[in-house]
Amino acid sequence: MNMELSRRQFLGAAGAGVAGTALGAFGFGDIEAAHAEAIRAFKLVNTTETRNTCPYCSVACGVIMYSKGDLKKGEKAEIIHIEGDTDHPTNRGTLCPKGAALLDFVKSETRLKYPMIRKPGLDKFEQVTWDEALDRIARLMKDDRDANFIQTNGDGVTVNRWTTTGFLAASATTNETAWETYKVVRSTGMVAFDNQARV
Amino acid sequence: MTNSWTDIKNTDLVIIMGGNAAEAHPCGFKWVTEAKANRGAKLIVVDPRFTRSASVADFYAPIRQGTDIAFLLGVMNYCISNNKVQWDYVRAFTNASYIVKDGFAYQDGLFTGYDEAKRDYDKSTWDYVIGDDGYAVVDDTLTHPRCVWNLLKQHIAVYTAEMVERICGTPKEKFLKVAEMISECSSPTKAMTSMYALGWTQHSKGSQNIRSMAMLQLILGNIGIRGGGMNALRGHSNIQGLTDIGLMSNLLPGYLTLPTEKEVDFDSYMSTRGFKPLRPNQMSYWQNYRKFFVSFQKAMWGASATPENNFAYDWLPKLDLPSYDVLRAFELMNQGKMNGYVCQGFNPLLAAPNRAKLTASLSKLTYLVTMDPLDTETARFWENHGEFNDVDSSQIQTEVIQLPSTCFAEDEGSLTNSGRWLQWHWPGGTPPGEAKTDNWIMAQIHMRLKDLYRKEGGAFPDPIVNLDWAYADPGEPTAEELAKEINGKALATVYDTADPTKVLAETGKLVPSFAALRDDGSTTCGCWIYSGCFNENGNNMARRDTSDPDETGAYLKWAFSWPVNRRILYNRASADLTGKAWDPSRKLIEWDGEKWSGYDVPDIAPTAKPEEVGPFIMNPEGVSRLFTRGMMRDGPFPAHYEPFESPVANLVAPNVRGNPAARVFQDDFAQFAETASAEFPYAATSYRLTEHFHYWTKHVWVNAVLQPEFFVEISEELAKEKGITHGGWVRVWSKRGSVRAKAVVTKRIKPLICDGKAVHVVGIPLHWGFTGAARKGFGPNSLTPFVGDANIETPEYKAFLVNIEPTTGPVA
Secondary structure (H helix, E strand, C coil): CCCCCCHHHHHHHHHHHHHHHHHHHCCCHHHHHHHHHHCCCCCCCCCEEEEEECCCCCCCCEEEEEEECCHHHCCCCEEEEEEECCCCCCCCCCCCCCHHHHHHHHCCCCECCCCEEECCCCCCCEECCHHHHHHHHHHHHHHHHHHHCEEECCCCCEEEEECCEEEECCCCCCHHHHHHHHHHHHCCCECCEECHHHC | CCCCHHHHHHCCEEEEECCCHHHHCHHHHHHHHHHHHHHCCEEEEECCECCHHHHCCCEEECCCCCCHHHHHHHHHHHHHHCCCCCHHHHHHHECCCEEECCCCCEECCEECCEECCCCEECCCCCCECECCCCCECECCCCCCCCEHHHHHHHHHCCCCHHHHHHHHCCCHHHHHHHHHHHHHHHCCCCCEEEEECHHHHCCCCHHHHHHHHHHHHHHCCCCCCCCCCEEECCCCCCHHHHHHCCCCCCEEHHHEECCECCCCCHHHHHHCCCCCCCCCCCCCHHHHHHHHHHHHHHHHHHHHCCCCCHHHHHHCCCECCCCCCHHHHHHHHHCCCCCEEEEECCCHHHHCCCHHHHHHHHCCCCEEEEEECECCCHHHCCCCECECCCCCHHHCCCEEEEEEECCHHHCCEEEECCCCEEEEECCCCCCCCCCECHHHHHHHHHHHHHHHHHHHCCCCCHHHHCCCCCCCCCCCCCHHHHHHHHHCEECCCEECCCCCCCEEECCCCECCCHHHCCCCCCEECCCHHHCCCEECCEEHHHCECCCCHHHCCCCCCECEECCCCCCCCCHHHHECCCCCECCHHHCCEEECCCCEEECCCCCCCCCCCCCCCCCECCCCCECECCCCCCCCCCCCCCCCCCCCCCCCCCCCCCCCCCCCCCCCCHHHHCCCCCCCCCCCCEEEEEECCCCCCCCCHHHCHHHHHHCCCCEEEEEHHHHHHHCCCCCCEEEEECCCCEEEEEEEEECCECCEEECCEEECEEEEECCCCCCCCCCCCCCHHHCCCCCECCCCCCECCCCEEEEEEECCCCCC
8 A cells, every 4th residue: 555656756867758758859968967966865765664653743744755675575774765755635744843853863872782770770781582571571660569559458459559659651652553552551550651642 | 623734724824822832842843833934924922932933923922921811811801802803603603602501610729619618619500500401501592691601701701912911921912913913814715823832731720721822713703614723743753642532540542541549330430421412403412331341441451341241440540639630749759658659661761840859759669661762860860960859779778670671663553643633653673672662561571470370369350361462472462453443443343323224344353443333242442442453454554545535635545544534623613503614715614505525524414514513522512611510620711820830919809819729738838939039039940952862862862962961041131130141050949949050141031011010931941961971960859840731630840939049060
């Protein structure tokens, strides 16, 4: 579905053809060849296009991401350009000053790359493996849950709640992540479960 | 949003109040421009600041922050007094004619049943008179003195144009101009749309701000029609989705609710969720609650949720308090009653109020886990950054684990936009370093917990070890697998209840929509309102057909809109009692004598007779509510309350401080500036800039260059009074903290005259912290009060008190 030839891609290809033909028709054959050599290749020609939506506000503007490499073929893919999707009914190709700079978000210097742990009282993070980080989280959660889980209240009613660890869910994760998160968190009996809707 | 972004082009009048769409939602705002250019629509902006939305408005009126209810009830009073009411709509589609119980009253700012010690109401009188037939008693003539309409008129009579000017600081002639423009939309052929955002929600009475406009829209007959509606412009790209899926303390997916401990068993839980119709013939769609609930339980616990164990009812936690929202969580932390906290893509150190309290609270945790694509202040709350985060790391014993997650560009799945469109997106890049998807991270945590419980046993492991987890790779469920779970499937063949020979879904197949869900355990569904998003027709959220017959703006084949691909909620109300469009040029759905059809998916049973079945099918009344019974904590009608920190006393209820039903923790009350405080004389408010998105884009080079540093905005008058120069340094402080900023002295802010007193506004944008590419700075949350809305606990960020003085800049 996102692989269709878009309106904009079609126009791009057609435009290049028209320019070449016009120069040729005026009898500037050699000039045309020299000129063509001097023109930098269109940088998006050999890229993979992927449809996405802007992650910022809830207008959810359509964007097209251009990557070197194709994830679908199992390749490493580096996004080199992001622009508005002209076929999108809401934004029709436009983007605001935030959406227009999305590439710099993807490539921000402060993107996180490795799991880190800051030990009590220390003034720095240290890099750890995913296994170390996740095992530690599971241990901390289980110990706290086992120590503080409330199975019945004072009246003997089954309440099965865990109030001493909380979870703040995101505002920009997918619905599918949200559902999986719901399952994982609620199955522990956690009640201090919230998202960014309130703020 | 009841409507969609693309529908705004159909409007005649846009009112932006409690938001600033031109700056905060620029590409959605283009539909306002479209309506202005093509329909001759007008734009009104009401805001304390002359915003960029105001700069392109046809009319701008200033207002003091925190007084929107007085303004809106004033407009309602104007409309009713001047007979600018869409009478046929009000009579047929609202509860104007319903008779209210005798005990109910309002006096001196309080409704019947107030308990000052509990800051709560006994709401038993806030209801209709129920007749012997079991239905609500109505008076179609609207003459009964106790009918909702007459009680409403009485309630809002105090909000005259003069009173609005005294409370809001809006000059009377400007208020009257706005009221007059709005009142014209009471015509059945004129539509107004309300575009609002956090400027309305972030108040201790935020829900009632919105309710006031919803009531006005009902009186004008603007709900359910093209170009009308209540359009909440959500802040984040999927905050709508996370709310729909119920990631909140007291919610289950699809606006079902978690049990409280008073609901000791499944039967008592269901006993208050029967939703018996309150008038004859009404759909009262929540009568299907049990189907949605049981299907959800089956999605959670599969074969372990059985009729014998009441579909694992007891495996859900039961609440002892109304909610464990983010404010309560930090309060509990601060009291030492919370040990662990996990922040998934959430930066509460900048997003929650009263930063000093947040830092103290996080410092008392045993452990904190964060998951983000970008570095956050929360993950580094223990790190010293001079005046921007003045902490002593050695004194903070919290263990912090920071996990790197993918960003949108590397992840697959759907986001729900403000207009309820679920749009699928695809990944296009390889994540940096070892960053992982949230799906992987959450699955890994679950798998490890489950293993530990299997090996070691522990506190009530049943709901964890029996969580339905049938994914091809249990270590990383795919977006498609999860989407199908959300949609729901048939565990046994589901037949049409009206025609038992007709099969709705074969065993093992995805259900077509929530109409196929059952309460006997034969269906599963993660989130009923999303059902239909991924059914046997495929992934409907991935649809990208741009066709739009007659250019109504519906785009029915683009993505999927909940519920059941409906684009405009309550769209049956676009037609009159005979089923014909109020405005033939704005036709949406119509009744042809046998069924409803048109440009949108009808929001009514397709064969429901128009004169019998009301359009507001989720309500047991079948109509909308101008009087909301006991459903809101702070009153069945909105009333004007000042912010907890206010430069003036409440003119209509001098003895009431703040919203009387808002929850306030004891320590926080002591940290509020007193009313009309000499120490903190200026009315502050917070807001976004168009170049930045919350605390994310300070990490983005382009945006960090566009708006590199923290500033505050003040009027020329206040600058002169305090000796502050444009571009000079100022200190701004509240009873909770202090910040240093550059001053922007601007004509965009003017002092407001409220009951003869000049009120100066201080504007504080919210985009800076101590991580990222922009200069280090502060957020308004160093100053804001720790109190939320009475109904939903959204913090009061938009109205608080500060002081300001010139100061010197940091040492270079």
